[in-house]
Amino acid sequence: xxxxxxxxxxxxxxxxxxxxxxxxxxxxxxxxxxxxxxxxxxxxxxxxxxxxxxxxxxxxxxxxxxxxxxxxxxxxxxxxxxxxxxxxxxxxxxxxxxxxxxxxxxxxxxxxxxxxxxxxxxxxxxxxxxxxxxxxxxxxxxxxxxxxxxxxxxxxxxxxxxxxxxxxxxxxxxxxxxxxxxxxxxxxxxxxxxxxxxxxxxxxxxxxxxxxxxxxxxxxxxxxxxxxxxxxxxxxxxxxxxxxxxxxxxxxxxxxxxxxxxxxxxxxxxxxxxxxxxxxxxxxxxxxxxxxxxxxxxxxxxxxxxxxxxxxxxxxxxxxxxxxxxxxxxxxxxxxxxxxxxxxxxxxxxxxxxxxxxxxxxxxxxxxxxxxxxxxxxxxxxxxxxxxxxxxxxxxxxxxxxxxxxxxxxxxxxxxxxxxxxxxxxxxxxxxxxxxxxxxxxxxxxxxxxxxxxxxxxxxxxxxxxxxxxxxxxxxxxxxxxxxxxxxxxxxxxxxxxxxxxxxxxxxxxxxxxxxxxxxxxxx
Amino acid sequence: xxxxxxxxxxxxxxxxxxxxxxxxxxxxxxxxxxxxxxxxxxxxxxxxxxxxxxxxxxxxxxxxxxxxxxxxxxxxxxxxxxxxxxxxxxxxxxxxxxxxxxxxxxxxxxxxxxxxxxxxxxxxxxxxxxxxxxxxxxxxxxxxxxxxxxxxxxxxxxxxxxxxxxxxxxxxxxxxxxxxxxxxxxxxxxxxxxxxxxxxxxxxxxxxxxxxxxxxxxxxxxxxxxxxxxxxxxxxxxxxxxxxxxxxxxxxxxxxxxxxxxxxxxxxxxxxxxxxxxxxxxxxxxxxxxxxxxxxxxxxxxxxxxxxxxxxxxxxxxxxxxxxxxxxxxxxxxxxxxxxxxxxxxxxxxxxxxxxxxxxxxxxxxxxxxxxxxxxxxxxxxxxxxxxxxxxxxxxxxxxxxxxxxxxxxxxxxxxxxxxxxxxxxxxx
Numbered sequence: 001x002x003x004x005x006x007x008x009x010x011x012x013x014x015x016x017x018x019x020x021x022x023x024x025x026x027x028x029x030x031x032x033x034x035x036x037x038x039x040x041x042x043x044x045x046x047x048x049x050x051x052x053x054x055x056x057x058x059x060x061x062x063x064x065x066x067x068x069x070x071x072x073x074x075x076x077x078x079x080x081x082x083x084x085x086x087x088x089x090x091x092x093x094x095x096x097x098x099x100x101x102x103x104x105x106x107x108x109x110x111x112x113x114x115x116x117x118x119x120x121x122x123x124x125x126x127x128x129x130x131x132x133x134x135x136x137x138x139x140x141x142x143x144x145x146x147x148x149x150x151x152x153x154x155x156x157x158x159x160x161x162x163x164x165x166x167x168x169x170x171x172x173x174x175x176x177x178x179x180x181x182x183x184x185x186x187x188x189x190x191x192x193x194x195x196x197x198x199x200x201x202x203x204x205x206x207x208x209x210x211x212x213x214x215x216x217x218x219x220x221x222x223x224x225x226x227x228x229x230x231x232x233x234x235x236x237x238x239x240x241x242x243x244x245x246x247x248x249x250x251x252x253x254x255x256x257x258x259x260x261x262x263x264x265x266x267x268x269x270x271x272x273x274x275x276x277x278x279x280x281x282x283x284x285x286x287x288x289x290x291x292x293x294x295x296x297x298x299x300x301x302x303x304x305x306x307x308x309x310x311x312x313x314x315x316x317x318x319x320x321x322x323x324x325x326x327x328x329x330x331x332x333x334x335x336x337x338x339x340x341x342x343x344x345x346x347x348x349x350x351x352x353x354x355x356x357x358x359x360x361x362x363x364x365x366x367x368x369x370x371x372x373x374x375x376x377x378x379x380x381x382x383x384x385x386x387x388x389x390x391x392x393x394x395x396x397x398x399x400x401x402x403x404x405x406x407x408x409x410x411x412x413x414x415x416x417x418x419x420x421x422x423x424x425x426x427x428x429x430x431x432x433x434x435x436x437x438x439x440x441x442x443x444x445x446x447x448x449x450x451x452x453x454x455x456x457x458x459x460x461x462x463x464x465x466x467x468x469x470x471x472x473x474x475x476x477x478x479x480x481x482x483x484x485x486x487x488x489x490x491x492x493x494x495x496x497x498x499x500x501x502x503x504x505x506x507x508x509x510x511x512x513x514x515x516x517x518x519x520x521x522x523x524x
Numbered sequence: 525x526x527x528x529x530x531x532x533x534x535x536x537x538x539x540x541x542x543x544x545x546x547x548x549x550x551x552x553x554x555x556x557x558x559x560x561x562x563x564x565x566x567x568x569x570x571x572x573x574x575x576x577x578x579x580x581x582x583x584x585x586x587x588x589x590x591x592x593x594x595x596x597x598x599x600x601x602x603x604x605x606x607x608x609x610x611x612x613x614x615x616x617x618x619x620x621x622x623x624x625x626x627x628x629x630x631x632x633x634x635x636x637x638x639x640x641x642x643x644x645x646x647x648x649x650x651x652x653x654x655x656x657x658x659x660x661x662x663x664x665x666x667x668x669x670x671x672x673x674x675x676x677x678x679x680x681x682x683x684x685x686x687x688x689x690x691x692x693x694x695x696x697x698x699x700x701x702x703x704x705x706x707x708x709x710x711x712x713x714x715x716x717x718x719x720x721x722x723x724x725x726x727x728x729x730x731x732x733x734x735x736x737x738x739x740x741x742x743x744x745x746x747x748x749x750x751x752x753x754x755x756x757x758x759x760x761x762x763x764x765x766x767x768x769x770x771x772x773x774x775x776x777x778x779x780x781x782x783x784x785x786x787x788x789x790x791x792x793x794x795x796x797x798x799x800x801x802x803x804x805x806x807x808x809x810x811x812x813x814x815x816x817x818x819x820x821x822x823x824x825x826x827x828x829x830x831x832x833x834x835x836x837x838x839x840x841x842x843x844x845x846x847x848x849x850x851x852x853x854x855x856x857x858x859x860x861x862x863x864x865x866x867x868x869x870x871x872x873x874x875x876x877x878x879x880x881x882x883x884x885x886x887x888x889x890x891x892x893x894x895x896x897x898x899x900x901x902x903x904x905x906x907x908x909x910x911x912x913x914x915x916x917x918x919x920x921x922x923x924x925x926x927x928x929x930x931x932x933x934x935x936x937x938x939x940x941x942x943x944x945x946x947x948x949x950x951x952x953x
Binding site for chain 1: 691713862863864874884904
């Protein structure tokens, strides 16, 4: 464990660490673009230059291994001036089109220029023209002029996705990123290249031009796309969620996430959601708030003998919710609805798993703890024989990963009474023609809880926002369905990203201070 | 003083090119001798001889060999015959006139570092030298000097020619290794150095043609015999490619420490009526010397370093008073702009910027502050990149502008050359 001194501050680092890692460890500022902790060292941006005592030439921090007693500094005027100039070299051929650039607001060039920039550029010559709006593949668009050639994306496709679609072409200041002939950037992890791009060169087709990033808030949560449980950040505002980005977690996903997982923001937006509860009695359909529907549905549950009641659960809810459901219903007729059973144990070697539920492990554990061992076939038999007359279903949130959804809705429709809880609306609910309730539930963004991932790791996440204000969590619904009363906090629909435990007027004032523009945008 | 024909002793004989003629004039005697020695003895001898790399950097060859890890990992010997430095044409002569001399030097060197495989990386434009070396390797294989059990010593060695595609950057040793591996010719980050992890991530030694050829003579005459030539720290002889405004341009072998003034005389002197204005002593990357400095310079590593320039690859470009320095710098900046590999930002952007500034001046759009800007940009490119190309581009700019500033100022003010009196378009049409 060698010790070194960074700008006068002593630090002990792991054997073989670089100076850059020592800077990270101390949380000291150092300019850099090409270095990324998840990739190999390229050493091409030349920004992380430091002085090392006893070394006549400045060295780059990303490729210099710390040795015992090393004294490193990046505070001398010479180094600071050098960094300014190298940043200027980065910018002389950059188009500086920030107003129309999607990266503006979260751009490495903007951020580092604010801190280390030279400000008075002396470039008076015409800039190099390169390709713009290059279609790299189904997910990513390239603007070569903005590119600073840090080669992070090239190294990513080489080292992480191992698909090698990207390369550096031409020489000198005509160098450009591109795909090899006959190839397109089309792999399951392609959008990571957009995340690691420090500038606006690579942009996501899904997100580009949809929001300026300063209108977005973010909240850390756990990806519900599969049982890996990647740690992610969901970006949202009052118009809904807009994108998902990975958050570093050494034990789960490292720095990356898959492209599939980036779609998990889509089904939580209002257009896909069940906003009000539906009650159907003998073909008559009426709409009502969720709480009221659950209270009315209690009458159905109450009138069913307990052996004729079945509860169906999917692996898309939190451990806390499973616990509440199993405790409240007190029935042993609890069934686990498994989707994609054949590919359940698939794994692509990096992150993507075949089990497309975030919490299958949690559900299995909860059922085991409650001593429930049931077989799905029994449910099918009991439904067709009429041994079960009422089913309470906690349906999936993400319908896209349930190819058997329509079949299962038809199967449940055989029961006399169906109480279906779901976050997302589906046309399939038309199959219910007798006594049925469809009760909206909250999506993962709107509640706090815990998921257990494939490896049995419990990951808690907190609530980000409210999108459907009348929705219930599964716990709340189970209390109401079993005749207990609970205080339901209802947030006003208009102020979507407001924490419900604060006074509405106070929130309004705070938001106005924070982000005046969001509220005035319509009138500008 | 005249030339010392040491390496080039038999270069005037056409037969020296083929195996028969080469053997008649003392060929492959040293290889047979060396293969009976211990590898450490050869390395020691080379160390003692003070032989320094002839490709440009002038690093001690014996010391370089000593950096190899002491294990049995396969290792490679690469001969750098990319010779891309503008003004240099000595390796070409050596490969054309005496390919066997190089092969013999390489067999000895490969035995010394225990390498079973070597490559000669020749630049793509060198059609004739490629043919010569290929033919010589064939002859050497046929005679049993390459392949299995050379000279009955139990030492096996294979040699191959690899033809480059003409990129200047592939003359940089790690750039050359990338190119040899089939990658884009870009220098690699150091450390690890090639001696530890080079070609195919195995320990690799890269030496210039002239360096490897000289090993034969160190074995022949011993370290002491080799040190007879040259100065104390710059030992041996060196081939200098003299070009530019001299009467008789060509390659001249002289001992290191030879006065530059005499070297110009060897090359026939200046053209009648012309005066010496400047000399680039070590290939286009070396800072230029003005006439006064050139007169007192001697051609060895130390003296030239003390004058702020370098011996480089030994390409002496002589410039007389009919040349416009701004125009010359325009040619150089264009070259480096074209040849920068584009990896490191200061070099990628800086070479282009320098080129554009110089051409702005040449085309009459220059501003007086551009002259200072050239110095600032070049200053900030220096020593900031993976390889030395950035320095190579910056150093000529710094020396041209500081030593011939009045020419640049005249060009900016008048829009025409002080020397030629014409503008850029007139100069070139």
